[in-house]
Each structure stands twice: as structure tokens, then as C-alpha cells.
Amino acid sequence: MKIIENPNKADWSDILQRPTQTVNDIENTVTQIFDDVKQNGDKAIAKYTERFDGVTLDTNLVSSDEIEFAKSQVSADLKDAITIAYKNIERFHAAQKTSKVEVETMVGVHCWQEKRAIEKIGLYIPGGTAPLFSTVLMLAIPAKIAGCREIVLCSPPNASGKIANEILFAADLCGVSKIIKVGGIQAIAGLTFGTENIPQVYKIFGPGNQFVTVAKQLATKYGVAIDMPAGPSELLVVADDSANPPFVASDLLSQAEHGADSQVILVSTSKTMIDDVLKAVDVQIEQLPRHDIAKKAIANSKLILVENDEIALDLINEYAPEHFIICSKNEDLFVNGIRNAGSVFIGNYTPESAGDYASGTNHTLPTNGFCKAYSGVNLDSFLKSITFQKITDKGLLDLGPIIEKMAAAEGLEAHKNAVTLRLNDLNKN
């Protein structure tokens, strides 16, 4: 880990630079697979599943028998844990419901805003060694609360042609409509165009590797919305002497184990804290099964000493971390002053992994500084707001002349005429 002491503000942007990703060479592959899936549907899907996942499937549809079997294989203990997490996530996201906004802006001019569910959504759940069933909860629970009619889950088959039992259990618990064994670029292409087995959807959610990320970007060109642009996961901790060095070290490491490109930063006004966290990291990292990955991420990470909390806050807002942990006596300054962050964890007993799994908040968050403009996934991610208006005779008599003047000034006479005709009619009576 690199210790940086009291950097000049002019150097912040260099110090806080994320590793650049070059995706241009992937784009051609993604475009080719999209074209193929658009043309050839499930035949193309099967070809890429064979090529990339190394399995030939009779069908990529998950049957109800498979789901029932999977449910029987998950331990009661884990089922209980998932169910409690489910309830917390449901409670927090259900509380995000907003009511209809109704305003009579002028007498007889009734305007309102209502939210309606996105009807068809796709959830992408990566495969790999670890079954990320927690992401199923984070995406499918708010989708269900929002009222999405069709929730399609795609996840790549493993070498035996199966999706992990825990993922199937979680998907079933959340009321996912359809589960399909398909991963990578071909999954995103299938959700974008629709195939015989894969329904076309309006919005695609979920994490994935570089291929999936570029495929999601391409999907937007075809009019499909996506949850947010993705990048490697990241965590920033601000800690003063009130923090607990082993706890801070464990949080940094929990982020570092995600991948070699994960970003981990500690900001502190205390050189002692920085030194102590460094020592604790060295001790803890050896005991981790994924220590090879964590070591690579930790090697790129930064410990930044700053003069005071105000400077710390400025620097953190410039970085805009996905996950932000506050272990500081000056907690309120950071809670009230943070403008750019995905999710914030406060105090010594609030590890980031609480939000990853079970406290109730969502773990699908903007990385790469995107939280400067994007929210993490929340209930509204599954809804659109639509505005409505109804104007009475009286309302139009008052508002109409305003519209006429503005339309005329913009040179849009037909816009004006739509009002003039109605006003003439009303004035005639």
C-alpha cells in the first residue's frame, strides 16, 4: 500500500485516478455476437454457450423440477439467513414508495405525476466460482415491489450445465418469472432482441465482467435501458483515532478480495491510524483464501494522510467512492457533507458487508466516480414517472393566452393554434 502524506490539492486528481480500462478491442466481438443473436436467435445463443461456457444444453430454460431440486439442496441454515436478508431488503425498498404528486398549478390546471412499473426487465447474475445469490435479492426484490410484470433472470451454466442451487432458490423466493441458462455477451444480446426462449426486455440490471459491461452499453444503442455503467468495485474509509485498526483493515480487505482491480483507499488525519491499519492488513491478508487477489488490489491501494477533516471531506467528494465508511468522531461533518458516494457506512460496527448482504440497503452501486451523477439501484430504478394533466374551460381561458405568446415567440404557430381554436370556441359560448 502506498502512503501519501498531505498531498497538494492540485495532485488529487492524479492520486485518485482509477485504473483505465480499454474496451475498444472487445467492442468488435460484442457487435458480432449481437448481430448473430439478432439474426439467428437461440441457435446463436447455443453456439456461444458451447464456445464460452463449454457446455451443450438440451434447453436453456430452467425447469420447475430443477428449481425444486435446487431448493432441496440449500441448507436450512442458509435458507433462514437468506429469508431474513430478504425481509430487510424488502422493508427498506418498500419504504421508498412515493405517492402520486398532485398540483393545481393555476385554477383549473391539474397536473400530476405517477410512477408505473417497467413492465419487462432482465436480471444478469454472473456465474463463476461463487454463486452471487445476494445480487438476485438486490435486483428481484425491488422489481417485485415496483410491480414489474416480467422478471427474466439470465445466468451462465456451469460445466455441468447447471445454475447454482442458491441462485435458483433466491430467484424462486423472489418470484422471478423465467430463469434462463445463458451468460456473457449472448445473454445481454438475447435480452436486447428477444429469441425463441429469451423474452425481449426494456431494462437490464446486474453486474458482470468487461464483456457483459460492453454488451450492456451496446444494448442502450438498441433502446434498452441499463441500471448503470459498471466498473471495478471500490471502498474508501475515513478513519481518525476513534477507529479500530483491525476493523478498518478487514473492511479494506473485504473490498480487495473482489478482484485485483478493486480500489481501496484509507483517508486519515492520523499517521498512527494509518500505520496501525497497514500492520493489521499485513496480518489479516495471509489468512484469506483469496489472498492472491486481495494482495494485487492492496498493492494498488492508497493510504492518504490529510491535515484536517474538511480537507478529507473535499478529497472524498472529489473521488466519489462507491462505498464510503466513516469511523470518525467528526461523524456528522462527513454524513452531512458527503455529496458524492454510492452507499455510506457509519461507525465501528457497520461493516460494508452488512450492506452487501443483509441490512436492507442495495449493493448495486455506481463505481468509477459515477455516483457524481447516478444513484445506486433503488425502487425507482424499476419505475418510470409519467406526468398527467387535465385543464378545465376556466383553466384554459387563463393559461391559454400565456401559451399563445410563448409559442408565437418560439415561431411555433401550430402550437399556438391548438390553443387559439379552443379559446375561440370557449369565448363563443
Next chain:
Amino acid sequence: MKIIENPNKADWSDILQRPTQTVNDIENTVTQIFDDVKQNGDKAIAKYTERFDGVTLDTNLVSSDEIEFAKSQVSADLKDAITIAYKNIERFHAAQKTSKVEVETMVGVHCWQEKRAIEKIGLYIPGGTAPLFSTVLMLAIPAKIAGCREIVLCSPPNASGKIANEILFAADLCGVSKIIKVGGIQAIAGLTFGTENIPQVYKIFGPGNQFVTVAKQLATKYGVAIDMPAGPSELLVVADDSANPPFVASDLLSQAEHGADSQVILVSTSKTMIDDVLKAVDVQIEQLPRHDIAKKAIANSKLILVENDEIALDLINEYAPEHFIICSKNEDLFVNGIRNAGSVFIGNYTPESAGDYASGTNHTLPTNGFCKAYSGVNLDSFLKSITFQKITDKGLLDLGPIIEKMAAAEGLEAHKNAVTLRLNDLNKN
């Protein structure tokens, strides 16, 4: 206008097809200009302003003198109209504020969600013959209510090197921070990378031609968010015999005058209404200054006769119109049943131009079927939601074991360890 009677559901998607736009040939130009502006800043900006707008500017910054002069040139009558529209838009968008969502999901597990403003935003206002000052109101008013700190407005200079007086008046009224005479691709590139004069922003809003649209898409690759993908404007009216044919015709024409590629559709259960609207269109169109444009749009438009209102509603939800006018005795069916629309106008005295200018709703809306997944611009477009959590000792003692089980099942031992360390510490005391 093409009349289509009782089409088969299987043919809907062909009938409702929007004109395809090919943008691939523009992409190279956009990429080149982006690279140039990134490298050469305002020097490049000046070059493209000369090339595309045909003017050489001493500076592209609008001075306070220019603003004062512009304000003196706008008629008192138009100023009054704009001010009333301002108040209605402000009232409707201010009502969209949401309060902090706080939930104690389990005892001692406090989660909350708060919205914070996007700090730096860019507004793009097209130039051309008509000064679109109404778009300034639609974007800058909610930005101000949200609390955006820096609101940068870019609009191309006219042949005299000026921005229209009405635009400057509206921008000043709305408290825009900085106004810059720059348009097209180079404006979007400037807002994406920042130049000496143009601040770099986090999100770009506003309409524009194909070049601006492709430039906004490219901006997202550099991590800048955009309001929504854009396409030609469109309007769908559902009308039964309770509708007023000349009113309906005037609404169809107010959309048609936007551009030759505008989409205009009438859906009705009444052949008489379709015939009467067609006649009224023929009469009104001759009187419009922009009748050449309107005629082209009308030539591509469709009048669709359907058997009943339920079929009408299904078809409308499949099309997903940007603007949707309901003139029907069966109003509630459509209001309650519409799932995909940008903005809805109800009744004979609610012309679409009311929402374009002054009723209070926003006129920046998703076209091209994007309202299946996207909202129109609203207060939340200028905010991000951030989640926070704080867990007590007691809270972690209860929640911790759940997190440990889930993290272990996902093979993420460092995530588990961040909890285990804390639980050991708590159990020790």
C-alpha cells in the same frame, strides 16, 4: 395520412414502426471532434464554431452586459408570460421533493436514503431560427430546486455571434451560473472534458439534432451522464365521438410542425371521427407558416381504426408515445391503464402545447418508445439517492451471523471476516 382499419395484432409492430435513423456515419466526426477538444480545449472549440456556426468570437463567454441588454429587448408581455410559466413549472417540480426514507430494518440496524443534488450540470439549448427559451425553463428550474451548484448553459451563436435575447432572459431568470456561446458536437465535448472557458460537468441535459444526440451518447462513454436518449418528437391521440375534430387536428399539427420526421398517430373506434379529423387537418395545414414541414410529417402519419377501447389501450402501450392525448368518454380506462407514455393530456381543453410551455409539467420527454423504461425529466433527474446505514452493537450481534453465513456461501471470506472480527470483539466484552 394513411388510414389503417382494424389491423391484426401481429401487424402492430410493423404499423407502429418509427423511421429508423442511421447514425454510424456521424460517429467518426463526433469522435474526431471529441479528441480535438480534449487535446486543444477552447482553441478547438473556436475552430469548430467558425466552421459550423460561421462566426469568429472574441470570447465564447456571455457577459453580464449582454445579459442586461437582452433583458431590455424582450417585451414586457412575453416577460410576463414567461414568468407565469416559470411559477407553474416551479410549483409542479417543487412538489416532487421527497423526504428522507428512514427504516430500522431490525433492532439497531438503521438504514436511510437521502437525495443530494448533482453538483455540476450542463444544459444544451439548440439555436436555429426559433429561440427555444421554454427548454431553458424546463431544465434550469428543476436544477435550481434540486440545488445543483453549477448550471452551465451552452447554445450556439447566431450569424451575428449572439444567443437569442429570450434565451438569455430565461437563463438569467432561472439563475443559470454560466452561459457559453457554443453549439453542436463541440459544446457536448466541452462539457464532457472541460476547457479553459467551459466547466466539465457530471450530467448533460437538453435536446439537439442528430450530431448532438450522438455526441451525448459518446459523452456517456467518458463517464458523463445524460438526461435520456433522444429521437424525433411524437404524439398519439385516442379519440372517440366525444372528441372535437378541429381540436384533434390542431394537436396533430402542433406535433407535425416540429420536423418532417415527427410522428403523429390517431387511434379511434370511430370512422366518422377519423374522417372528420382528416378533413380538419387538410383545412388547417394550409394556414401554417411551417406547412412544408408539417406536410411531410403528416404524410407519414397514421389514422388507426380499432374495434374497441381495450384494443386501443393495448396498441398504445405497445407504441409507448412521448405525448398521449385522451379525448374519450372512456377516459378512466386510458388514464389508469396507460403503462408506457411520457406525458398524458386529458380532455378536449388540454392541448399538448399546454405542457410544452406553461402548465407546469416538463416537456423533456422520452421519445422512440424509450418511455417503456425512462421517465421524462423531473426533479429526480437532477438528484442522486445515496443510502446510509448505522448499526449498533446489538444490531450487529443479531445481523452479523446472517451476513457471515451468506458471505461464506458466496465464498467471500474477507466479507465474512469483517463481521467475525467485530462479533468476537463484542462477545468478548
